[in-house]
Amino acid sequence: xxxxxxxxxxxxxxxxxxxxxxxxxxxxxxxxxxxxxxxxxxxxxxxxxxxxxxxxxxxxxxxxxxxxxxxxxxxxxxxxxxxxxxxxxxxxxxxxxxxxxxxxxxxxxxxxxxxxxxxxxxxxxxxxxxxxxxxxxxxxxxxxxxxxxxxxxxxxxxxxxxxxx
Numbered sequence: 433x434x435x436x437x438x439x440x441x442x443x444x445x446x447x448x449x450x451x452x453x454x455x456x457x458x459x460x461x462x463x464x465x466x467x468x469x470x471x472x473x474x475x476x477x478x479x480x481x482x483x484x485x486x487x488x489x490x491x492x493x494x495x496x497x498x499x500x501x502x503x504x505x506x507x508x509x510x511x512x513x514x515x516x517x518x519x520x521x522x523x524x525x526x527x528x529x530x531x532x533x534x535x536x537x538x539x540x541x542x543x544x545x546x547x548x549x550x551x552x553x554x555x556x557x558x559x560x561x562x563x564x565x566x567x568x569x570x571x572x573x574x575x576x577x578x579x580x581x582x583x584x585x586x587x588x589x590x591x592x593x594x595x596x597x
Contacts, residue, residue, distance in 0.1 A: 463582030
């Protein structure tokens with residue numbers, strides 16, 4: 433059974449914490465139309481303040497499972513029978529951190545999950561000591577999917593977003 437993964441990341445600084453820029457950031461979608469080639473690739477979409485939150489899409493030939501990096505979430509997949517257990521692994525830097533993370537989610541064929549998490553990252557003083565923020569959304573489905581699946585309501589939703597000061 434194929435796993436279809438879409439990572440959506442929104443990145444900003446304090447310049448987009450209020451006013452028109454915040455409204456533009458908050459209007460950024462968390463799901464996108466899948467490309468024609470949907471198996472064996474990971475669809476990634478990044479919307480950054482530096483690009484006025486315009487989506488930049490890419491297809492990666494990497495497997496859907498990946499280790500967390502300093503800047504990006506990771507993903508652990510466990511296959512059993514016709515199901516897949518999905519676990520989001522938080523980035524190794526940024527806060528808030530939580531010792532009480534949700535457990536992995538089991539998906540059956542035809543089901544999909546939206547898992548969201550956000551971060552506040554402090555840059556070193558040598559890089560200006562500024563704060564930056566990021567929200568990661570993982571949309572992941574099991575089985576053949578319609579290209580507009582991630583516009584709809586997920587079968588399961590895990591929301592780890594926290595208030596970021």
